[in-house]
Amino acid sequence: MRVVFANCSVEYSGRLDAHLDRGARLLMVKADGSVLVHSDGGSYKPLNWMIPPCTLRVREPNEDELAIGAQEVWEVSQKKTDDELVIRIFEIIGDYTHQLGMEPGLVKDGVEAHLQKLLAEQVDRLGEGVSLVRREFPTPIGPVDLMVRDGEGGHIAVEIKRRGDIDGVEQLTRYLDLLGRDPLLTPLRGVFAAQEIKPQARTLAEDRGIECVILDYDEMRGLDHPEDRLF
Missing domain, CATH: 3.40.1350.10 (Trna Endonuclease; Chain: A, domain 1)
Known part of the structure; x- marks a missing residue:
């Protein structure tokens, strides 16, 4: 799993359009390919996300994006639909990757x-x-x-x-x-x-x-x- 603390903005297009203005957020990239955008609140639910099967491509910002201070751009595309998540990163505060290994599964108390x-x-x-x-x-x-x-x-x-x-x-x-x-x-x-x-x-x-x-x-x-x- 990769977790990135970054100052970023987010654009989502597809079945609906959504926008997150620039702000400090947590980006999670899981081994299954899913990408999630979290804020410091809202419990477990991400602000925006893309579930697999999807692809993540990191590119250099274009001229307009450079003009507003973007350092890199993540483009996450859903393979089965036209949905796309575009994350413009202005500053990376922390970037950590760790292999969690196989998940043994949740054992519910009271089963x-x-x-x-x-x-x-x-x-x-x-x-x-x-x-x-x-x-x-x-x-x-x-x-x-x-x-x-x-x-x-x-x-x-x-x-x-x-x-x-x-x-x-x-x-x-x-x-x-x-x-x-x-x-x-x-x-x-x-x-x-x-x-x-x-x-x-x-x-x-x-x-x-x-x-x-x-x-x-x-x-x-x-x-x-x-x-x-x-x-």
Whole structure:
């Protein structure tokens, strides 16, 4: 990655035209070819950018550009469209290049695997007398997250999501249809558990006799302390 602190102006043309007057900015050139223009504000969002596939060409300023003090000009062209980003640099304050190497990827805290493990250890949240049968209980179309036995000898198939939407309810419905054909699992019901469940998904689940359960990830990890709350 190359990062350049520069006094520059920016022109963008293509699907829309945009202009940034001369000012101090951070220019980022990433290994994938993308070019981003940042200011000291606006959180993570750049003022302007060009995504790959694109090409960056650095040229000498023409007479008009020399007259206004430009030292060099970056022309970034999008290969699939006519979009072009022109950055006129008047002063380079700092220019640094560093190879970051392969990105191992973002591991999100509170992903479904973590929620599944926690709920497997705390299945009593699903009702009194509930016990775990198995995580990743197999079906012909893939495993349901948890299979548990309720206090009355029946079974509960539990599907776990970070954000519960209609697709998750449909997925659990298919599991229930297949699992319900096994007489050893009847009576069988479903629970749709998530940190957040969209209203449409809740309506569909309840219409199909599926119970919805909201999971508080911090509280399940023991990080939530009710005595510290103001309300």
